[in-house]
Amino acid sequence: MHAGPPTSLQDVEQFADRLAEAVARTRSQLCVGIDPVPESIPDGVGLEEFCRGIVDAVAGVAVAVKPQAAFFEALGADGWHTFLETCAYAREAGLLVIADVKRGDIGSTAAAYAQAFLPLADAVTVNPYLGGDSVQPFLERAREHGSGIFCLVKTSNPGSGDVQDVELAGGGTVWQRVARLVDSWDAHAVVGATYPREVAEARELMPRAVLLLPGIGAQGGQPSDLAPAFAAGPASALPSASRSVIYASSGPDWRDAAHAEAERLRAEIWEMAQVG
Amino acid sequence: MHAGPPTSLQDVEQFADRLAEAVARTRSQLCVGIDPVPESIPDGVGLEEFCRGIVDAVAGVAVAVKPQAAFFEALGADGWHTFLETCAYAREAGLLVIADVKRGDIGSTAAAYAQAFLPLADAVTVNPYLGGDSVQPFLERAREHGSGIFCLVKTSNPGSGDVQDVELAGGGTVWQRVARLVDSWDAHAVVGATYPREVAEARELMPRAVLLLPGIGAQGGQPSDLAPAFAAGPASALPSASRSVIYASSGPDWRDAAHAEAERLRAEIWEMAQVG
Numbered sequence: 180m181h182a183g184p185p186t187s188l189q190d191v192e193q194f195a196d197r198l199a200e201a202v203a204r205t206r207s208q209l210c211v212g213i214d215p216v217p218e219s220i221p222d223g224v225g226l227e228e229f230c231r232g233i234v235d236a237v238a239g240v241a242v243a244v245k246p247q248a249a250f251f252e253a254l255g256a257d258g259w260h261t262f263l264e265t266c267a268y269a270r271e272a273g274l275l276v277i278a279d280v281k282r283g284d285i286g287s288t289a290a291a292y293a294q295a296f297l298p299l300a301d302a303v304t305v306n307p308y309l310g311g312d313s314v315q316p317f318l319e320r321a322r323e324h325g326s327g328i329f330c331l332v333k334t335s336n337p338g339s340g341d342v343q344d345v346e347l348a349g350g351g352t353v354w355q356r357v358a359r360l361v362d363s364w365d366a367h368a369v370v371g372a373t374y375p376r377e378v379a380e381a382r383e384l385m386p387r388a389v390l391l392l393p394g395i396g397a398q399g400g401q402p403s404d405l406a407p408a409f410a411a412g413p414a415s416a417l418p419s420a421s422r423s424v425i426y427a428s429s430g431p432d433w434r435d436a437a438h439a440e441a442e443r444l445r446a447e448i449w450e451m452a453q454v455g
Numbered sequence: 456m457h458a459g460p461p462t463s464l465q466d467v468e469q470f471a472d473r474l475a476e477a478v479a480r481t482r483s484q485l486c487v488g489i490d491p492v493p494e495s496i497p498d499g500v501g502l503e504e505f506c507r508g509i510v511d512a513v514a515g516v517a518v519a520v521k522p523q524a525a526f527f528e529a530l531g532a533d534g535w536h537t538f539l540e541t542c543a544y545a546r547e548a549g550l551l552v553i554a555d556v557k558r559g560d561i562g563s564t565a566a567a568y569a570q571a572f573l574p575l576a577d578a579v580t581v582n583p584y585l586g587g588d589s590v591q592p593f594l595e596r597a598r599e600h601g602s603g604i605f606c607l608v609k610t611s612n613p614g615s616g617d618v619q620d621v622e623l624a625g626g627g628t629v630w631q632r633v634a635r636l637v638d639s640w641d642a643h644a645v646v647g648a649t650y651p652r653e654v655a656e657a658r659e660l661m662p663r664a665v666l667l668l669p670g671i672g673a674q675g676g677q678p679s680d681l682a683p684a685f686a687a688g689p690a691s692a693l694p695s696a697s698r699s700v701i702y703a704s705s706g707p708d709w710r711d712a713a714h715a716e717a718e719r720l721r722a723e724i725w726e727m728a729q730v731g
Contacts, residue, residue, distance in 0.1 A: 214564070249560050253567035259535055283582055284525050284557055285612035288490070291529035306559055308584040309610050310617030331584060336561035338588030345632055348622040353629055356621055 194302055194327030194367070195389055199414035201242050201275055207445045208414065208452055210243040210277065212393060212421030213265060214250050219426050221433045226254065230265040233425050234272050236437040240445050243275040243301075245393070245419055266299045276300040277391065277417075281331060283309050290316035302327030304369055304391075307357050311364065318364060327389065328366045332358050332381060335371025335394030358384040369393065370408075372400025372418055379407035382416075390416045395444065396423025402447045409452045418448050470578055470603030470643070471665055475690035477518050477551055484690065484728055485721045486519040486553065488669060488697030489541060490526050495702050497709045502530065506541040509701050510548050512713040516721050519551040519577075521669070521695055542575045552576040553667065553693075557607060559585050566592035578603030580645055580667075583633050587640065594640060603665065604642045608634050608657060611647025611670030634660040645669065646684075648676025648694055655683035658692075666692045671720065672699025678723045685728040694724050 202208055213233055220229045234244060246269075251262035266276045278299060282292045283306030293316045296303045305317055307330045317328045333343055333354040343354040354377070361368050362385045370381045372394040381390060390408045394400035395418050408416035424444070428436030478484055489509055496505045510520060522545075527538035542552045554575060558568045559582030569592045572579045581593055583606045593604045609619055609630040619630040630653070637644050638661045646657040648670040657666060666684045670676035671694050684692035700720070704712030 216563070216567075247560075247564060249558070249564040249567045249571075253571040255571070256532065256536060256539075260532060263532075281560055281582075282525070282557070283559075283584075284523075285610065287492075288523060288525040291492075291525045295525075295529040295531070306557075306582050306584055308559075308582055308607060308618055309612060310614030310619065312612055312614030334561065334585050336585060336588055338586030338591075341586030341636060342584055342629070342633060343586065345629065346624040348624050353618070353621065357618060360617060 191323065191325040193322070193325050195414070197301065197325065198242070198275060198327070198389060199412070202414040205239060205242045206449060207240060207242045208417055208448050209241045209441060209445045210245050210391065210417040210419035211237045211241045211424050211441055212279070212419050213244055213246040213425060214421045216250060217254070219422075219429070221429050221431070224433070226258065227261050227264060230261060231268055232434050233437055234265065234269045234274065236434045237424070237441045238272040238274055240438060240441040241274060243277055243417060244269045245277040245279045245391075247279040247421070248281075263299060270301070275302070277302040277304065277327070277329065279304050281306050283307065283313050285309060286312050286316060289313050290320075293317045293320040297321060297324050297326045300326070302329055302367070304329045304331060306331050307360065311360065314364060314366065318366060329369050329389075329391045330357070330361045330366050332361060332368040333370045333374055333377045335373045335398055335400065339371065355380070355384060361385055361388060367391065372405060373398050375404035378405055382407050382410050386411055389414070391419060392416060393419040393421070395420035397421065402444065402451055406451050406454060413452045416452070418444070420444055467599065467601040469598070469601050471690070473577065473601060474518070474551060474603070474665060475688070478690040481515060481518045482725060483516060483518040483721045484693055484724050485517045485717060486521050486667065486693040486695035487513045487517045487700050487717055488555070488695050489520055489522040489701060490697045492526060493530070495698070495705070497705050497707070500709070502534065503537045503540060506537060507544055508710050509713055510541065510545045510550065512710045513700065513717045514548040514550055516714060516717040517550060519553055519693060520545045521553040521555045521667075523555040523697070539575060546577070551578070553578040553580065553603070553605065555580050557582050559583065559589050561585060562588050562592060565589045569593045569596040573597060573600050573602045576602070578605055578643070580605045580607060582607050583636065587636065590640060590642065594642060605645050605665075605667045606633070606637045606640075606642050608637060608644040609646045609650055609653045611649045611674055611676065615647065631656070631660060637661055637664060643667065648681060649674050651680035654681055658683050658686050662687055665690070667695060668692060669695040669697070671696035673697065678720065678727055682727050682730060689728045692728070694720070696720055
């Protein structure tokens with residue numbers, strides 16, 4: 180299973196440094212979400228073929244991909260196999276892989292999850308509702324592997340305010356409280372690109388964190404609104420688009436269309452990051 | 456995949472009613488958590504053999520089992536297969552199955568998860584941090600299937616207060632706010648048996664919900680502290696024990712020992728529920 184920690188953690192290059200190198204190499208801060216919905220995949224294209232095709236189309240244009248576990252799990256055991264396959268294939272193609280699993284569980288279970296997912300990917304997403312002892316096992320394993328942990332802080336969906344925007348007695352909101360915890364844990368954060376004001380606030384609350392910013396494109400987020408996220412350095416934010424890239428065309432040109440849309444976004448984000 | 460909703464939802468018996476019938480039939484409100492850790496499984500016993508053995512040992516004594524997805528996922532594709540197997544085997548044995556998957560994702564992804572998990576189990580656990588639109592697809596599918604949705608409200612782990620106990624500007628705490636949302640959604644709730652005062656408060660905030668109360672036994676929760684949870688009726692609460700039952704013995708008598716510990720808890724909980 181797991182070979183144990185290396186003799187010195189200082190020998191392990193940590194996620195933020197690996198990301199910075201990859202950004203410099205690819206001149207890209209774009210992350211592409213891989214959310215394979217059977218109804219949206221071009222006719223006659225299999226799940227695995229689609230996922231590999233998207234990886235091929237965006238390699239060298241995106242710096243990272245974010246396969247979303249739920250869509251694969253919904254397709255049963257074969258789907259799960261393809262999830263693992265896609266993670267491996269993307270890493271071979273030189274992309275960083277953020278496994279979007281959104282797990283969160285109590286201590287011993289969190290350790291089991293960390294053991295399951297961290298060797299597969301460069302980073303994973305976790306849900307912080309259960310508190311620090313649910314995130315700690317992920318952080319410990321992550322340091323050993325040089326992996327990144329992205330905690331959900333302010334999510335991109337319309338209903339995210341139900342819990343996250345509730346106002347606290349001491350001032351601020353639930354998500355701002357979570358942002359402070361994430362900063363104290365030295366973790367990274369997910370903040371919806373659909374909430375630009377919160378993205379700017381998140382940057383201030385978590386000055387050291389890489390911000391993963393999903394919701395570009397189909398969900399309505401605009402790269403041009405995200406400049407403040409890059410204030411901590413050019414490799415400090417990863418805007419992420421899913422449907423607008425991977426389903427850019429449902430015709431036989433789906434690979435080329437995905438490549439073209441990814442390149443369009445890459446250039447737009449790159450230009451903004453130099454200013455930010 | 457999914458056969459679509461029946462002609463009338465009134466024809467589908469809902470989870471709380473199915474639970475009440477099962478409680479009356481088994482004279483039990485005990486839920487047994489199945490958390491298979493390789494190091495704790497008796498020597499020479501395989502994962503699938505262990506899970507089936509536990510199901511056999513507690514059938515007729517427990518009313519439900521709660522296989523914890525993380526432990527199975529940590530064991531790779533074979534582990535996931537055994538998770539699905541164990542759910543099916545337990546239902547055949549007449550147990551209600553609560554798939555402890557703690558999923559939470561944005562709308563379209565939540566729908567994919569609901570489609571994946573609800574046909575496998577009688578109920579699932581979900582994480583509410585992402586808000587109502589992440590839980591709604593689960594609730595909609597659940598009504599079609601007559602399944603239960605248990606939202607994490609106040610979890611049993613020591614660190615659960617980091618986010619859940621934070622005080623709100625309008626009074627109360629984050630978890631109490633979530634409890635009110637859960638009540639408005641007509642969903643069920645997970646409240647840690649390790650926090651008896653919160654269990655009593657949760658009963659008042661969610662008078663219609665079934666309360667799943669993990670943390671009995673190894674985590675320190677005591678059935679005798681949980682009487683208030685049963686105030687809404689004898690089938691309104693499910694105390695859940697995991698390690699103290701399934702690892703009651705590491706010797707060749709592991710099945711008998713699990714049965715005996717489950718029966719001891721069943722009787723203790725049953726007596727208390729009649730009073731509560």
